[in-house]
Amino acid sequence: MNELEQFKQTFFEECEELLQRFEEVAVTLVAGPNDAEVLDDIFRTVHSIKAGAGAFKFQRLATYCHEFENFMDLVRGGKLQLVEGDPDLVIQAGDILQDLVAAARAGMEAQAGIEDEILEILRNKTGAPQSNANAGADVNAAAPIGAGFTIKFRPHRAMYETANEPQLLLHALKSLGVMSISTSSEALPDLVKLDPLEGYLSWDIEIRGDDISRESVEEVFEFVDGDCDLEINEIECASERVAADLPEAPDAADEPMAGAATAASTDSKAIAAAAQSTSIRVELERIDRLVDMVGELVIAQAMALDSLSELVDIRHVKQLQALEDLTMRTRQLQEGVMAVRMQPLKALFSRFPRVVRDLSKKLDKNVRLELEGEATEVDKTIIEELSDPLTHMIRNCMDHGLETREERAETGKDEQGIVKISAEHRNGRILIRVADDGRGLSLKRVRQKAIDNGLIDEDAELSKEEIEALIFMPGFSTAAAISDVSGRGVGMDVVRRNIQKLGGRVTVESEEGKGSTFTLALPLTLAVLDGMLISVAGERFVVPLSTIVETVLPDPSSVRQLPDGGTVMSIRGETIRLIDVCAAMSIDRSGQPEPLRKLAVIVETEFGRRIGLIVDELLGQQQVVIKSLEANYRSISGVAGTAILGDGRVRLILDIDGLAAMDVPRTDGGQPSNTPTDTNRVASGGQSA
Amino acid sequence: MTAEEAVLATAEAIANGREAAPGQKQYVSFAAGSEQYAVDIMSVREIKGWTEVTSLPNQPEHVRGVLNLRGAVLPIIDLQCRLGGGLTETTQRHVIVIVAVMDRQVGLLVDAVSDILDVSDDKIQPVPETNSKEDARVFSGFLTDEDQMVAMLDLERLLGSEILDQSQSEDTPVQ
Numbered sequence: 001m002n003e004l005e006q007f008k009q010t011f012f013e014e015c016e017e018l019l020q021r022f023e024e025v026a027v028t029l030v031a032g033p034n035d036a037e038v039l040d041d042i043f044r045t046v047h048s049i050k051a052g053a054g055a056f057k058f059q060r061l062a063t064y065c066h067e068f069e070n071f072m073d074l075v076r077g078g079k080l081q082l083v084e085g086d087p088d089l090v091i092q093a094g095d096i097l098q099d100l101v102a103a104a105r106a107g108m109e110a111q112a113g114i115e116d117e118i119l120e121i122l123r124n125k126t127g128a129p130q131s132n133a134n135a136g137a138d139v140n141a142a143a144p145i146g147a148g149f150t151i152k153f154r155p156h157r158a159m160y161e162t163a164n165e166p167q168l169l170l171h172a173l174k175s176l177g178v179m180s181i182s183t184s185s186e187a188l189p190d191l192v193k194l195d196p197l198e199g200y201l202s203w204d205i206e207i208r209g210d211d212i213s214r215e216s217v218e219e220v221f222e223f224v225d226g227d228c229d230l231e232i233n234e235i236e237c238a239s240e241r242v243a244a245d246l247p248e249a250p251d252a253a254d255e256p257m258a259g260a261a262t263a264a265s266t267d268s269k270a271i272a273a274a275a276q277s278t279s280i281r282v283e284l285e286r287i288d289r290l291v292d293m294v295g296e297l298v299i300a301q302a303m304a305l306d307s308l309s310e311l312v313d314i315r316h317v318k319q320l321q322a323l324e325d326l327t328m329r330t331r332q333l334q335e336g337v338m339a340v341r342m343q344p345l346k347a348l349f350s351r352f353p354r355v356v357r358d359l360s361k362k363l364d365k366n367v368r369l370e371l372e373g374e375a376t377e378v379d380k381t382i383i384e385e386l387s388d389p390l391t392h393m394i395r396n397c398m399d400h401g402l403e404t405r406e407e408r409a410e411t412g413k414d415e416q417g418i419v420k421i422s423a424e425h426r427n428g429r430i431l432i433r434v435a436d437d438g439r440g441l442s443l444k445r446v447r448q449k450a451i452d453n454g455l456i457d458e459d460a461e462l463s464k465e466e467i468e469a470l471i472f473m474p475g476f477s478t479a480a481a482i483s484d485v486s487g488r489g490v491g492m493d494v495v496r497r498n499i500q501k502l503g504g505r506v507t508v509e510s511e512e513g514k515g516s517t518f519t520l521a522l523p524l525t526l527a528v529l530d531g532m533l534i535s536v537a538g539e540r541f542v543v544p545l546s547t548i549v550e551t552v553l554p555d556p557s558s559v560r561q562l563p564d565g566g567t568v569m570s571i572r573g574e575t576i577r578l579i580d581v582c583a584a585m586s587i588d589r590s591g592q593p594e595p596l597r598k599l600a601v602i603v604e605t606e607f608g609r610r611i612g613l614i615v616d617e618l619l620g621q622q623q624v625v626i627k628s629l630e631a632n633y634r635s636i637s638g639v640a641g642t643a644i645l646g647d648g649r650v651r652l653i654l655d656i657d658g659l660a661a662m663d664v665p666r667t668d669g670g671q672p673s674n675t676p677t678d679t680n681r682v683a684s685g686g687q688s689a
Numbered sequence: 690m691t692a693e694e695a696v697l698a699t700a701e702a703i704a705n706g707r708e709a710a711p712g713q714k715q716y717v718s719f720a721a722g723s724e725q726y727a728v729d730i731m732s733v734r735e736i737k738g739w740t741e742v743t744s745l746p747n748q749p750e751h752v753r754g755v756l757n758l759r760g761a762v763l764p765i766i767d768l769q770c771r772l773g774g775g776l777t778e779t780t781q782r783h784v785i786v787i788v789a790v791m792d793r794q795v796g797l798l799v800d801a802v803s804d805i806l807d808v809s810d811d812k813i814q815p816v817p818e819t820n821s822k823e824d825a826r827v828f829s830g831f832l833t834d835e836d837q838m839v840a841m842l843d844l845e846r847l848l849g850s851e852i853l854d855q856s857q858s859e860d861t862p863v864q
Contacts, residue, residue, distance in 0.1 A: 296760050539744070585746035632793045633755065633764040633852055636745055642755060642762045650743040650757045 003191040011052040012105045013281060018045040019101065022094050024350040027357050029087035036076070042090065043072040049101065055183075058104040064115050068093055071122045080125065091354075093118050148177065148208030149217055152231035154187075155199045159227035170203070172220045177209020208235070284380065287340050294337045295625040299644050301330045331623070342377040342524075345423050345432075348386060349374045355391055356419060359398050366405065366415050367398055372422035378430050382522055385502055386432070389495045393434045393518050394419060396492065401438035401516055411513070413437070429504075429546055430524055435517040441510040443467050450476060468508050472496040505657065529626050531643065531653065533619040534601065536581045537592045541615075542624055542643050542653045547603040549610060551618060554578075554600045569600060569612055576602070579659055580614040584638055585652075605657045613659070626653065638662050694802075713809045716832075718839055719786060719799040721777070722769040725839045726799070727806060727832065732788045732844055736802060739783035750776060752851065753798055756785070763787065765796040766851060772827070790844040793852050806839070808832055813841060 022045045025038045050065030072090075074080035082090075096115050103110035151173075155166050173179060187200045194200075207217070214232060221230055305323055312319055349371050360367040378386075402408075402417035409415060420435045443464060450456045450470045462470075470476055474493040492506075499506045504522035523529070531542035558570045559578065567578040578600060582589060600612035624643035627650075629635060640655035717736075718727040735758070742754030742765050751770035755762050765785060770776050777783065777798055785796040813830035829843040 292760075299760065587744075587746070627760070627762045629755070629762060632762060632795065633745075636747065638746060642743075644757045644760065644762070648757055649741070650755045650762050652743065652745070 008056055010281065011056060012101070014052070015049055015101045015105075018048055019094070019098050020347065020350055021045060022097075023354050026087070026091050026094050027353040029082060029090055031082050031084045031086060034075075034082060039072065039076040043069065043076050046072055046097070049097065053104070055185075056104075058100075060110070060115075061100045061104050064097065064100055064119065067119050067122050067126075068097065071126050074126055086125075089118070089121060093122065148206060148212060148235045149214070150233045150235060151205040151207065151217065152202065152229065153205060153221070154202035154229040155224065156227050156229070157197060157199050159224050160197075160199050162224075162227065164224050164227070166203070169220055169224065170205070173205065173207060173217070176212050176216055176220075177207050179205060179207045181205045202229070206235070282340075287337075290337050291341065294334045298330055298334055298623075298625060299648070301326065302645070303648050334623075338379075341380050343380050343383055344374060345376050345378055345383065346374040348383050348390070349421065349423075351387070351391070352394060352421060355394055356398065359395060363398060364405070365398065365402055365417060367402060367417045367419055370418060370420040370422075372420065373424050376423040376425060376430060378423075378522070379524060382430075382502055385498065386520075386522075389498045389506075389520075390421070390432070390434065392495055393492075394421070397434060397436040397438065397516070397518075401436040401440075403439050407439075425524070430522045432520040432522070433517055434520075435515060437515040440512040440514055440516050441468055441471070441508070442512055446470055468510055471508065472506065529624055529643070529653065531622055531624050532601070533622055533645075533651070534581070534613075534615040535617045535619055536585065536615050537587045537589045539585070539587050540619065540645075540649075540651050541581065541585070542622075542651050543601060543603065543613065544640070544653065544656070545621060547605075547656045549602045549604050551599055551601050552612075553597055554612070571602070571612075574610070576610045576612055577660075578612040578614055579662075581654070581659075582614070584659055584662055603656045605660050609660065611656070611660050613654070624651075624653070712811075713807050716806045716808055716839075716841070717786070718803045718806055719784070719797075720801050720803055721772070721799040722774045724769075724772075725803060725837050726768065726842050727839045728786070728788060728842050728844060730805065732790065733786060734789050734794060735787040737785050737787070739779050739781065739785060739798065749851075756796060758787065758794070758796075761794065763794050763796050764852065765798055766848065767798045769799075771847070788844055788848075790848050791852065795848050795852060806832070 022042060025041045028035070028038055029042075046065050046069045050062055050069055053059075053061040053065060071080070075082060096118055099114060100110050153166070153169075155164070159166075170179075170181065182204045184202045184204060185200070187202065188194070189200070214234070217232055221228070305327065308323065312323070352371070353369055356367055356369040397419050398417075402419070403411070403413070405415055408417065418435075418437045421433070422435075423430060423432045425431075447456075447462070447467050447470070450467075450473070451458050453475055455470060455473055455476060456462070472492045472495075474491070476491060476493065496506050499520055499522070502522055504520055506518060506520050508516055508518050510516035529542070530545040532545050532548055534541050534543055552571065554569050560568055560570075562568060567580070568575050569578050570576075581587075595616045598614050598616055599618065601615055601618070602610055602612050604610050622645065624645065627642045627644060629639060629642050638655055638658045640653045640658065642650050643653055645651050715730040716727040717730050717733050718725055720726075737758075740756065742756045744754040745752060745764075751767045753765040753767050756765050767777050777800070779798070782801070784799055784802055786799055786802065787794055787796045813832050815830055816828050827843055827847040829841045832839045832841060
């Protein structure tokens with residue numbers, strides 16, 4: 001049955017969210033009194049999973065949740081206080097819950113007995129104050145309390161129409177004694193045939209207690225008499241028990257995240273649920289298709305506009321306005337679609353408290369994690385790809401960056417080390433920083449290590465920045481001891497490569513003795529870019545707008561040639577390098593008039609270094625759809641990607657950092673290796689970068 | 690054949706399922722310089738007339754640049770130049786044959802599409818041993834069609850080195 005599968009899918013997605021929330025809050029648990037909200041959260045997670053698990057007949061999962069829930073219920077109700085070791089117990093129990101959910105999702109049986117130990121401990125803990133606390137909860141402890149009744153209760157449509165709420169009735173019933181309940185969804189038709197106004201669910205209730213009379217039970221249902229099927233039978237012998245671990249259906253309806261049974265439930269509940277849900281789930285693939293389509297639309301729209309602009313003149317004010325309107329709306333549509341893909345970083349950050357907690361135990365370091373900017377929104381794809389690099393960087397900070405307790409004490413630092421992760425939007429990019437207040441990078445050691453590993457020459461002259469960058473080079477493994485914490489054979493070079501794949505960059509800043517800060521700069525989205533269109537010798541290029549600082553008309557007196565062929569310019573007392581785009585992109589200028597005065601576009605690299613790009617002309621701003629060059633060809637140094645412009649032509653997007661690192665800064669057009677005598681003309685052949 | 694005729698012929702060949710007798714395969718043949726070449730019809734995605742391309746910096750001469758084909762950016766390789774001839778002097782009549790190879794799409798700039806050939810495998814002669822082994826590797830065999838030699842192109846060998854990234858760590862911070 002297809003619908004059922006769909007509900008299951010939804011259930012598991014919800015489990016994922018719930019468990020994530022669980023992780024988030026569980027690490028804040030402490031021995032002694034806890035924040036009520038935290039306890040509630042944990043309880044709700046377990047409870048909601050139980051509800052769904054029961055509905056889908058994941059018996060083992062439901063049973064486990066049931067016991068776990070009992071424990072949390074006692075804690076929540078203040079009947080049990082967490083003692084030393086209990087917070088860890090809850091976290092462990094959460095791990096097992098996760099395993100069981102994963103197994104259920106995969107349709108497999110989880111490893112036998114993984115939950116036994118925990119259950120044993122939980123049972124022992126709940127055991128003591130059980131007698132009066134577990135009102136109606138634990139049906140396993142075959143309650144031998146007096147006689148009772150079994151009740152079959154099936155509301156008719158009319159009952160709902162008179163605004164009677166089964167949940168209230170069941171609650172009233174519960175006050176009479178110890179109740180166990182199971183929902184029967186047998187009468188539920190296929191979703192296509194489902195009448196939302198019809199009542200399909202029925203409940204089998206078993207209630208026990210010393211002084212329950214038939215009258216008191218009947219009294220509960222007094223007002224709905226005739227609007228429901230009701231069957232009340234006295235239990236003769238108190239040994240038999242039905243439907244032990246199925247969830248309490250009415251409670252499940254409380255939860256917006258509850259399982260399928262509720263989703264297809266009766267009208268009043270369906271309406272309530274609809275009011276609560278303010279989001280829908282959509283497959284990422286569908287959104288991606290939409291993003292692609294809108295991207296094409298933007299290009300098509302720009303192309304149409306381009307070709308029409310030749311025909312339309314001042315006499316066609318109306319048409320021009322219509323076109324303007326179309327352009328604006330297309331842009332809005334694109335922004336709207338892109339926004340669908342954006343998600344807050346919280347989903348990612350919430351994993352880290354756990355990582356830090358586990359690791360500080362393993363390393364025996366006292367570490368406090370500070371998170372900032374969790375609400376910052378980033379493209380979903382980027383979030384997914386960031387998990388591994390960031391986790392690795394945190395490990396790195398804790399293992400290599402932070403000193404041991406003793407070392408910290410010696411240097412007069414607080415015993416508690418700090419790892420801080422922050423995120424913010426800046427210049428159309430997102431910056432994520434991972435900082436620690438540890439020992440920082442030792443320039444001397446990094447340098448020595450690089451020499452030992454043959455990465456640099458013994459007499460290489462490197463700036464502080466360059467030495468720090470060495471740790472990102474392949475073959476540079478930091479700590480001498482490969483620990484099982486961060487030395488998994490994965491170095492910072494892998495982190496760097498992962499980040500680069502996303503179009504981002506990672507840099508490090510460090511002060512010896514004070515700590516290090518790793519900064520990731522990432523694009524907000526992988527699909528569009530605000531660009532400045534420039535022209536050089538008749539060719540057009542796109543410069544990412546976010547990198548541009550200003551544009552100046554250099555005064556010849558402020559420009560100097562260096563002996564090595566490079567050019568520098570002085571601007572407000574700062575000396576910056578100039579890069580001739582014409583030379584760097586090996587454009588043939590023959591036949592193209594040399595402009596009288598060229599412009600210098602001052603751009604900033606990720607390292608914060610400024611360079612000037614020599615161009616002929618600025619053509620204006622444009623948002624472009626990025627198309628990777630590697631999809632059908634390969635990457636080229638100095639080129640970040642390609643963009644399709646309004647005229648349908650492909651233009652190259654300049655890679656500022658790539659250009660800064662390129663070895664062709666010479667404005668006379670020569671390439672260092674094969675200095676041609678014929679200036680301004682660069683052989684385009686022979687050099688496959 | 691002009692580009693339009695070639696497109697029609699190719700489309701027709703595919704549509705009619707002009708499935709030749711067993712052991713036979715269909716090839717699209719085209720002229721580049723004074724030579725005739727052919728590729729398996731199944732690898733041909735599209736044929737279109739020459740349009741201006743956007744050149745790429747610091748690339749081999751035979752990489753003419755990139756082209757926008759319905760939203761995808763494809764490299765265009767000058768076949769004559771790639772095989773050791775000079776740069777093709779492009780005109781409106783030149784043709785780009787878009788082929789699929791190794792999950793990528795690449796355009797081959799040729800002079801004109803010649804024909805669609807039904808060829809049985811045994812008609813294709815192996816490439817004789819020559820001194821310049823590297824060049825010979827891009828051909829999978831030769832076919833003598835009427836009185837012309839047609840070289841069968843091995844696209845993976847012809848284009849593999851062009852489209853794969855060999856330069857992984859080119860931007861190391863320290864030289």
